[in-house]
Amino acid sequence: MDSDNLTNHSRPTTDAILTVRCIKSFDYRTCKNLVLRHLNLEILTIGELKELIKQQIKTTSGWKPYQNVNFDTIKQYTVAHGHKTQNLIINMDDDDKLIYNDDSATLSWLGFENETEISFFNREAYEEYKKHPDIKW
Template identity: 60%
Template structure:
């Protein structure tokens, strides 16, 4: 018998009321990223496009995100799931291109998201340029 204390935290909330951490990436080379925590997200009914709009609205209204408002954020990509292995790259997971959410009509659950997943939100053009030289760091 499994007790509540033995359950993984990502299974404690229902998929209709999940918590997501959004890694808003302003700049890859300077490693400029700020986390946004979204609670009570319905993974079954929220689409990728709706999530993008929710995040953009938060960026434009939360004062701590003021420096992040000058970027055209257009792409979401899974960074990691709760209790899963993390990438060695601290800014974004570049190993799995299939983790990019390419269709704005897909529901979040159909993209493989679960409670406590981390998702990167960024500009696709900047990401493609960064992938050519991921070891370039400009803040040293």
């Protein structure tokens, strides 16, 4: 067996797994994770990823409460073996770097790797939450 294969444990960007935190409510920390497998990060764009997630929400059982959310924004939560934030559903830091507005940009170009975790949410709701980041029960 090739020694390079023994030391390289990462999956290539042409067969990656992403975990998506679909956030329904920031105030109540309501979110559900969606795991997307076998993604080619070199050709998949942010716009295509958004549509793929929305399609999964529409067609996968157990997602009915999320079908009325206007999901429009993707933000990186963490990359594999990267630092985690204290907030359990969204990384509140570095909005200017980690919120992806260019729907035509490919995921690999933006720095997505295998096992990247992202948050998918409504931008207007996020901006309101940032003003008063209190958690309701």
